Amino acid sequence: MRSHLLNGLTAEHYRRSVTEGVERVAAKLAATERPFTGVAVDELSPRVDAIDLDRPLGDTAAVLDELEDVYLKDAVYFHHPRYLAHLNCPVVIPAVLGEAVLCAVNSSLDTWDQSAGGTLIERKLIDWTTARIGLGPAADGVFTSGGSQSNLQALLLAREEAKCDDPGKLRILASEVGHFSVQKSAKLLGLGPDAVVTVPVDRDKRMRTVALARELERCLAEGLVPMAVVATAGTTDFGSIDPLPEIAELCDRYGAWLHVDAAYGCGLLASRRYRYRIDGIERADSVTVDYHKSFFQPVSSSAVLVRDASTLRHATYHAEYLNPRRAVREHIPNQVDKSLQTTRRFDALKLWLTLRVMGADGIGGLFDEVCDLAVRGWHLLAADPRYDVVVEPSLSTLVFRYVPAAVTDPAEIDRANLHARKALFASGDAVVAGTKVGGRHYLKFTLLNPETTPSDIAAVLDLIAGHAEQYLGESLDRAS
Ligand SMILES: *Cc1c(COP(=O)(O)O)cnc(C)c1O
Numbered sequence: 001m002r003s004h005l006l007n008g009l010t011a012e013h014y015r016r017s018v019t020e021g022v023e024r025v026a027a028k029l030a031a032t033e034r035p036f037t038g039v040a041v042d043e044l045s046p047r048v049d050a051i052d053l054d055r056p057l058g059d060t061a062a063v064l065d066e067l068e069d070v071y072l073k074d075a076v077y078f079h080h081p082r083y084l085a086h087l088n089c090p091v092v093i094p095a096v097l098g099e100a101v102l103c104a105v106n107s108s109l110d111t112w113d114q115s116a117g118g119t120l121i122e123r124k125l126i127d128w129t130t131a132r133i134g135l136g137p138a139a140d141g142v143f144t145s146g147g148s149q150s151n152l153q154a155l156l157l158a159r160e161e162a163k164c165d166d167p168g169k170l171r172i173l174a175s176e177v178g179h180f181s182v183q184k185s186a187k188l189l190g191l192g193p194d195a196v197v198t199v200p201v202d203r204d205k206r207m208r209t210v211a212l213a214r215e216l217e218r219c220l221a222e223g224l225v226p227m228a229v230v231a232t233a234g235t236t237d238f239g240s241i242d243p244l245p246e247i248a249e250l251c252d253r254y255g256a257w258l259h260v261d262a263a264y265g266c267g268l269l270a271s272r273r274y275r276y277r278i279d280g281i282e283r284a285d286s287v288t289v290d291y292h293k294s295f296f297q298p299v300s301s302s303a304v305l306v307r308d309a310s311t312l313r314h315a316t317y318h319a320e321y322l323n324p325r326r327a328v329r330e331h332i333p334n335q336v337d338k339s340l341q342t343t344r345r346f347d348a349l350k351l352w353l354t355l356r357v358m359g360a361d362g363i364g365g366l367f368d369e370v371c372d373l374a375v376r377g378w379h380l381l382a383a384d385p386r387y388d389v390v391v392e393p394s395l396s397t398l399v400f401r402y403v404p405a406a407v408t409d410p411a412e413i414d415r416a417n418l419h420a421r422k423a424l425f426a427s428g429d430a431v432v433a434g435t436k437v438g439g440r441h442y443l444k445f446t447l448l449n450p451e452t453t454p455s456d457i458a459a460v461l462d463l464i465a466g467h468a469e470q471y472l473g474e475s476l477d478r479a480s
Contacts, residue, residue: 017060035080038428081452082430089448092296094357098350109344110336119333122348130305132269134282140309142338143348147263148181150288150304155185158257160314162227168192171219174230175199175207182230204391205240216254228257233278234265237435239395244280260284267294270364294367301347312338369450370396376454386465396447402468414441420467430460
């Protein structure tokens with residue numbers, strides 16, 4: 001069994017084993033014709049159930065064969081140009097290399113004495129990101145597991161900075177299409193059930209600043225404390241970007257912490273052409289970025305950034321065995337002092353290798369491509385009488401609905417759209433997402449693959465219409 005421990009004696013076993021795995025995945029990627037096989041839960045779960053975890057196979061090749069059967073064969077492949085569903089990106093090769101290196105070395109970024117250069121690399125990437133945002137010389141931050149954790153940490157800092165003893169009085173203002181992790185964070189932070197005030201959006205799904213001003217005013221009138229405004233720079237559903245400069249103005253006026261949730265829109269930080277769309281982000285007190293959404297990084301890779309490094313102290317605790325106070329005096333960089341996590345992956349290495357191989361322009365250029373593709377897709381949808389499309393894209397998302405001229409019952413149209421999405425998933429030909437707009441069911445493309453072409457989009461729209469028509473035809477038959 002010792003031969004399975006990775007060390008100097010097993011270097012050859014490591015090389016062979018990982019190479020075998022890489023060969024399988026490479027072959028899979030090359031041979032994948034559809035983003036999904038359409039496998040059903042009922043079909044796949046007996047295969048997983050049948051495996052006896054107490055009877056190991058021992059041999060890597062046999063285990064990879066088994067893995068092929070229970071996972072690789074039927075996985076959902078984000079690299080396929082017809083995977084158009086959620087905020088998942090195809091990943092860049094330098095980042096995948098980073099993943100392989102970081103898990104083999106297995107540094108833990110909580111303390112200097114578990115990471116050394118890893119800590120310095122993470123810190124440099126945090127500085128790089130805060131400089132791109134324009135947060136100023138006192139900025140800092142830390143890598144996190146994802147946007148949800150980044151939002152939680154940012155709101156923790158905001159709560160502490162609000163210096164209010166009555167958590168029942170604290171309010172967080174976010175748009176009605178803000179991310180649900182804001183609600184979850186409020187709950188975790190012990191705020192009351194009414195803590196999150198949702199601010200309405202305009203036609204383009206951007207927060208209405210007039211309504212925000214009204215809500216801030218109302219908070220003051222009612223003796224409540226607006227501890228934070230969450231502006232979303234790239235909403236999950238629409239990619240819409242809240243008007244950051246106007247919101248920053250209001251935060252200044254009312255003394256509210258400005259958190260910008262740029263989990264999705266952060267890709268624009270690397271874009272030469274579209275960076276201006278998030279102008280105003282530099283006025284934030286804290287920012288969430290998800291490199292695993294728009295920087296083409298593997299899950300997980302995310303960070304929370306703050307304007308004032310000293311606010312990170314609200315997440316600091318000292319343990320004698322790990323990060324004693326004297327380490328601070330001795331200027332030993334222990335990242336755990338800034339993090340909600342303790343043991344923590346060296347995710348930063350993926351972004352490091354990406355920037356060193358491709359450069360920021362390389363990443364930004366890929367994100368620009370998907371933004372341009374979304375505009376092409378929007379024109380296709382707007383010109384197509386079968387479809388109703390919601391907003392012109394600010395990033396790379398399209399929300400639309402199949403609306404046949406002959407059907408007037410909106411509930412029947414809802415059912416046709418729901419059916420089309422399910423049938424498409426079961427066919428495996430393409431994967432699309434869904435959401436609700438104004439109480440009605442819509443379909444969604446989140447375009448993050450530069451390999452997707454306008455003709456892929458056109459073809460998927462034909463597939464959707466085909467499934468929806470079939471449903472409506474059968475539904476007529478049922479009725480008659
Ligand atoms: C995806 C997303 C999040 C959550 O990020 P995770 O990495 O999935 O935890 C938060 N906010 C927005 C706007 C998002 O799109």
